Amino acid sequence: MKEKVVGQRYSRQREEILRVVRETESHPTADWVYEQVRKTLPHVSLGTVYRNLNLLADEGLVQRVILDDGVVRFDGNTHHHHHFICTKTGKIYDVALPLDREVLAQFNAQTGFKATHIKIEFYGEKE
Amino acid sequence: MKEKVVGQRYSRQREEILRVVRETESHPTADWVYEQVRKTLPHVSLGTVYRNLNLLADEGLVQRVILDDGVVRFDGNTHHHHHFICTKTGKIYDVALPLDREVLAQFNAQTGFKATHIKIEFYGEKE
DNA sequence: TTAACTGCAAATCCTTTGCAAATCA
């Protein structure tokens, strides 16, 4: 379905890049996305992948994720969520939990800051 | 006090680098540390700063901090703590709060993961 | 037609590394 995917003009490359990010839960790097997209568009360039990932992230169609290792990854899940990182396998899992309000409230009460949002990373071995 | 600062051999450069990181609360980058150390050791090289920051981080004498912007920073505060990032100024504040156990417990109960530690970033305008 | 997009390659940024000289123990 060649829908116009952002405010910009349609491009096959962008469509494929978005599809790849959406179809995985692996929180891929730009390079991994590039390798995948190459399977359907062998002449795509890495520059195009970077340009489009950034554009899609700016549009809010994908999320940029940077964890402790400093590696830039992308996530097709654009709902607000946190991450669990398995310390054994390195795998990253999306986790949504209704803890935010509570933690924010406690934090603001205890510190006097006015935090409005929060990002949590959980580490441990996935049971 | 030219104490032997790590398991390795003493060096003036390493001492200065550690001092600079300890004396600021600004969560500096390697480059900022380099500029500061240059004030007392004008011939220090950026490579030496990187080498020592990494060494000190590995020894646990400083902490490496990577937040949403992907920039690698260092923190002389080696106690377990979280960060508050002012969305207006970009300033990073250390925050210690006794919320971890609680959040971890709730998270594990709700998800079935076995998270053992947690990293929280708070965003908002500093009151 | 023409503004947006692409592939390519070069440039940039941050960090690491190899090496010969200097330094600590």
Place this chain on the structure above:
DNA sequence: TGATTTGCAAAGGATTTGCAGTTAA
């Protein structure tokens, strides 16, 4: 002296950018 550490400069890896050609609208 011998092992570490240094400064320097070159190498590396990830990402961005300039440009001429291509393509969607």
